[in-house]
Amino acid sequence: MRERGRTRRLMGLGARTGGALLKTRMGGQADWRALGEALFEGLSELKGPAMKLAQIMSQWDDLLPQDLADELARLQRQAEPMPWPRIREALVLQYGDIDAHFKQIEERPFASASMGQVHRAVTQDDDTVVLKIQYPGLAEVLESDLKQVKRLMRLGRWFKVPQARLDALFEELAAGLREELDYLAEAKALARYRERYQHEPRLVIPEPLFELSGQHVLAMRFVDGTPLRELESVDDERRQKVAEVLADWITEELFTYGELHADPHAGNFAADEDGRLVIYDFGAVIPVPEARLKAMMQLLDATLKHDPMAMDEALLKMGGRQGQGAPLSLYRESAECVSPLFAPGEQDFSDVRVHRRLRELTPKVWAAMDRLQPPADTLLLSRALNGHYWNLVRLQARLDMYGRTAPLLEWARKP
Structure with missing residues (x-):
C-alpha cells in the first residue's frame, strides 16, 4: 500500500463527492449512481478507513440518495x-x-x-x-488514511452538521478503527x-x-450458517425465529450488560440449520452507561407520548440542542413517524409505509441539525441501533415492540 498513491486516490474520490454535493446544493441533479460506482470501485480496492466509513453510511438506509446507498451497500457483500x-x-x-x-x-x-x-x-x-x-500494511497507512477521511467528513457541514459533532464522530470512528486493528x-x-x-x-x-x-x-x-442478508428468501418461520433472537440479544446486551455490538454489518450475522443466531465479528463492542441508556429511554418515552416539550427537555438533558429555538413541529412529526413502531400489538418491520415516513423525515432532521445538535457521545450508539433496526427490516420481523419496551420505559421513569 503506497501511502502517496492512496492519498491521491482518496483526495480524488473526496473531490468527486464534494462536487456532487455542491451541484445538488445549487439546485442541480447529481448522478448519484455514477458517484456510487466510482466510490465502490475505488474504496473496494483501497480498503481501510474510507471503505469502513462508506459501509457505515450505507447502513443508514434512510440517509443517502437511493442510488448512492445501493452502490455503497455493495461494499458489504461484493468488495474485491x-x-x-x-x-x-x-x-x-x-x-x-x-x-x-x-x-x-x-x-x-x-x-x-x-x-x-x-x-x-x-x-x-x-x-x-x-x-x-x-x-x-494497513496499520502503517491507517493514520494517513484517517486524515483524508476527516477531510471527507467536513462535507457534512453542507448538511448543517456542527463541526464539533463532525469532529466527535470522526474521533469515535478513528478510535474504533484503531481498536479493530x-x-x-x-x-x-x-x-x-x-x-x-x-x-x-x-x-x-x-x-x-x-x-x-x-x-x-x-x-x-x-x-457454518446462512448470512443474514440471504435470509430474505427463506421461510417465514425461520426468519421470525432469528429476528426474535436478535431483538432479545440486543435488549439483553443493553439493559443487562451495558454493552452493544457496534458493527451491525449484515455480514457479521448468520443463522445455522437449527435457526440459531450466529454472531461472527466482535471487533466493535461499545459500553453503554446506565445514565446514557436511561436518558435515551426518557426521550423515547416523551416521543411516544407525543409531548414535544418533554422531547426537547430530554434532548437538552442528554447534552443536545444547546442553541435557541426548539423545533417543536419537527418533534411532533418525529413522534408521528416513530410511534407506530411501538403501538400495542405485533409490529411488522416490512411495512413500507413506516419506512417511507422515516425517509421523508430525514431531510427535515438534517435541515434542523444546527439546532438539534445531537450529543456527540450518542452518535456511535445511535448509528449501531439504526443498523440493527435495518437488520430487523431485512428479516421482515414481526415483533411486539410495545410489550418489549413497556417495562424499560417504566424503569427509565424511576428517579
Whole structure:
C-alpha cells in the first residue's frame, strides 16, 4: 500500500463527492449512481478507513440518495478481495512456516471487509477453522488514511452538521478503527461473549483459537450458517425465529450488560440449520452507561407520548440542542413517524409505509441539525441501533415492540 498513491486516490474520490454535493446544493441533479460506482470501485480496492466509513453510511438506509446507498451497500457483500500473494505475506508474518500449522488454506476468501478478509483453513490436526487476516500494511497507512477521511467528513457541514459533532464522530470512528486493528483484543471479546451466553441455546458464537491468533490474524473454529442478508428468501418461520433472537440479544446486551455490538454489518450475522443466531465479528463492542441508556429511554418515552416539550427537555438533558429555538413541529412529526413502531400489538418491520415516513423525515432532521445538535457521545450508539433496526427490516420481523419496551420505559421513569 503506497501511502502517496492512496492519498491521491482518496483526495480524488473526496473531490468527486464534494462536487456532487455542491451541484445538488445549487439546485442541480447529481448522478448519484455514477458517484456510487466510482466510490465502490475505488474504496473496494483501497480498503481501510474510507471503505469502513462508506459501509457505515450505507447502513443508514434512510440517509443517502437511493442510488448512492445501493452502490455503497455493495461494499458489504461484493468488495474485491485482496490478491492471495499479499494475504500470504500477512500469514507468513504471523506464522513463519505456514505449512507447519495448516494442511490447507483456501486462497479465495469467503468474506472481504474494510480491514481484513476471511479464509477457511484446515489445521494439521484436521480442524476446520477460519482465519480473519488483516490487510498487510494497513496499520502503517491507517493514520494517513484517517486524515483524508476527516477531510471527507467536513462535507457534512453542507448538511448543517456542527463541526464539533463532525469532529466527535470522526474521533469515535478513528478510535474504533484503531481498536479493530488488534485482533487479540477481538479474540478476548469472543471468549467473553461465549462465556456470557454459554447457557443461551439460541445463540452461537465461534470459539477463538488463541494458539493460532495474533495481533493481525484471528483464528476461530468454523461455524457454518446462512448470512443474514440471504435470509430474505427463506421461510417465514425461520426468519421470525432469528429476528426474535436478535431483538432479545440486543435488549439483553443493553439493559443487562451495558454493552452493544457496534458493527451491525449484515455480514457479521448468520443463522445455522437449527435457526440459531450466529454472531461472527466482535471487533466493535461499545459500553453503554446506565445514565446514557436511561436518558435515551426518557426521550423515547416523551416521543411516544407525543409531548414535544418533554422531547426537547430530554434532548437538552442528554447534552443536545444547546442553541435557541426548539423545533417543536419537527418533534411532533418525529413522534408521528416513530410511534407506530411501538403501538400495542405485533409490529411488522416490512411495512413500507413506516419506512417511507422515516425517509421523508430525514431531510427535515438534517435541515434542523444546527439546532438539534445531537450529543456527540450518542452518535456511535445511535448509528449501531439504526443498523440493527435495518437488520430487523431485512428479516421482515414481526415483533411486539410495545410489550418489549413497556417495562424499560417504566424503569427509565424511576428517579
